[in-house]
Amino acid sequence: MRGKIFISAKEVADRAGVSRSAVSRTFTPGASVSDETRRRVIEAAEALGYHVNHLARSLTRNESGIVCLIVSELDTPYRASLIRALTRRLQSASKIAMLINTDRSDDSVDQALRQAISYRADASIILSGMPDKSITERCINSGQRMVLINRDERRDGALLINLYDREAAKRAFIAFLRAGCQNFAFANSDVGTPSLMAREEGFRSAALEQGLDVKVERFGPTRYQSGVVLAQRLLTREKRPDAVFCANDLLACGLMDAARNQFKLRIPEDLCVIGFDDIEQSSWSSYDLTTFTQPVDRIADEAVSWLAQPMATSGGSRKLEAELVWRGSVRGG
Amino acid sequence: MRGKIFISAKEVADRAGVSRSAVSRTFTPGASVSDETRRRVIEAAEALGYHVNHLARSLTRNESGIVCLIVSELDTPYRASLIRALTRRLQSASKIAMLINTDRSDDSVDQALRQAISYRADASIILSGMPDKSITERCINSGQRMVLINRDERRDGALLINLYDREAAKRAFIAFLRAGCQNFAFANSDVGTPSLMAREEGFRSAALEQGLDVKVERFGPTRYQSGVVLAQRLLTREKRPDAVFCANDLLACGLMDAARNQFKLRIPEDLCVIGFDDIEQSSWSSYDLTTFTQPVDRIADEAVSWLAQPMATSGGSRKLEAELVWRGSVRGG
DNA sequence: CCCGTATTTGCAAGCGCTTGCAACACTCTT
């Protein structure tokens, strides 16, 4: 026995002495209503506390204004700031975000997309995990837009947003070279998502071009604690690295803390570190980490403006630059 | 010319050779359908890729399954982890979260609630800001549930979830006493939300009971950078505090960094610090901050289980314990 | 084999909204 105390257009119409259609048109931008009618409708609506029922509207309009954000580990700094940017942009475009958490099982991205279909979302934006091909197709076939952020794998009809990871990695390598580093390492998580792997490969191949070698370790999720473990593995090698490029900032933070507290290394004197994401903590003075900025606002812009296009040219791909932020974790600069 | 390529119950019915009602009932738990019919319906639905249209369903059911999360600064660690906990619980209760960001203007919480009404959300959970009384009433009158987390101010019919902030503050004070501290300070933001103020007052009054004084500074939002500023203000006082209770962990991190790097103080030898929220960073070894845990999972449980109650006893109030996590930023322990 | 009871099924109305269509009311022109 829920509310049901919602005011309907009928009631507003009665009070204003007009037809239901008139009130409907009043709240439909661009519809033909005289000023006088509009005034009376607005007044009645105000008095009664009427709000257009978006659910019913979506039924006929065939457009719900709902956009699903599908994400896991959303308490991670980078994810959180991306979500923030996205919700803001979506709201400016008068769309609304539905948040679906996919922390749990493996098929839950598919599950999430089914939800998206059930709520007739206009679009889904996927920040984590990779949906099954069949379900993506179903989404796209039923007219849903789909945006994949840092997911890489191509999906017909979807918009792909990625960064120039390899290029960034290369710049990281050059920065280390300039700082006079000689033993290079790459600290990666073992989840192996395309963007993390691209950073690793970019870094390795940049080194290879100079005939140099890179020690690589992969461990755990992309989190602080993994960084600590990676430090143990990398900094105990016989020829201790003096330059570590971390697949992301969280790993870098863990690695730096371990390097300083357990191995008594000074940063950047004994060890140079570069990260990726430019999370807020990287700018904290304990870390002062040189890193690459994820252009969250640009990403959100690209995603939302593509969604806003009337009949989007099916799919596409955007590549964005990750800018290097110089801080104190690398000598020179 | 959006999709419209959605399969409707009619089509499934035709293919399965049954009536529309049969397919509707198949997807309505507890409705009366024979096994045989159900089987055929499911099969047809599967083949066609049918998903119940939740929008249409909500229209008649008068219950949408949508819960609005109204939040600002959602990229802040504590907020992000609360949102994560909430979305997870909501999904388990087969509800879905709509995220509304209220970073922008001041009336935007009201704006957000209007959205919630338009989408006929079953409930709104407010994590930031304080809606106008009139709009809260409208929500509640139209049968919407409302949960206020750490907002404190009473609203008829709403569920209030708060922590024992004063009690926690008192425990912080005692911890400092035990550590042998003598000059107490409280570092607060100047946003003055009830929970922050309760911590401040709790701390002061605990000190007062011992006939002791507390230096209080308030500055900026509850963020790292404010902590840096607060350090400048507090640690330059003639009788330098040797114990600072920070209104939240973000402030504490800023304050600790400034204390160490600018004032060359050792923690906890020269300065003891306690924070509040237990964000992930507090456990990082650079901070190793003694702090109070926000019981995010408990909070989410309370909120969601209250929402799940069929006809909730109008409103109420839950107070939860904030547990003290001992780490290295306080001597002894 | 028949009847009472229990289960299943289809019909049709209704949820709140949009929108094409036709009717209507104006204003201008000639």
Next chain:
DNA sequence: AAGAGTGTTGCAAGCGCTTGCAAATACGGG
């Protein structure tokens, strides 16, 4: 004064679903 043109309005059908009701069917006991 009639007709063309423009703008506004109401009617009614339809969006996809649920659900009360009554008809139909199945089941079990005598």
